[in-house]
Amino acid sequence: xxxxxxxxxxxxxxxxxxxxxxxxxxxxxxxxxxxxxxxxxxxxxxxxxxxxxxxxxxxxxxxxxxxxx
Numbered sequence: 819x820x821x822x823x824x825x826x827x828x829x830x831x832x833x834x835x836x837x838x839x840x841x842x843x844x845x846x847x848x849x850x851x852x853x854x855x856x857x858x859x860x861x862x863x864x865x866x867x868x869x870x871x872x873x874x875x876x877x878x879x880x881x882x883x884x885x886x887x
Contacts, residue, residue, distance in 0.1 A: 823850070 823831040825848070832848030840846040842857045858866065 823848070 823829055823835065826832045826836060829848070835850055835854070836846040836848035839848070839854055842854070842859070842862075844853045844857050855863075
């Protein structure tokens with residue numbers, strides 16, 4: 819996770835985000851935003867937080883450790 823996802827239709831990451839957005843019922847524009855995060859099921863939020871903790875940058879790790887995420 820480096821914060822760079824590219825843009826539809828060429829970015830594989832943006833395509834994956836759009837697919838996930840369609841699955842959870844938000845605008846499938848391929849851009850991760852507030853609505854996508856809010857509509858994530860609890861189990862997915864837990865997985866997302868763990869992934870960010872394991873693979874995020876130093877700021878992500880510090881925020882997770884402090885319980886700010």
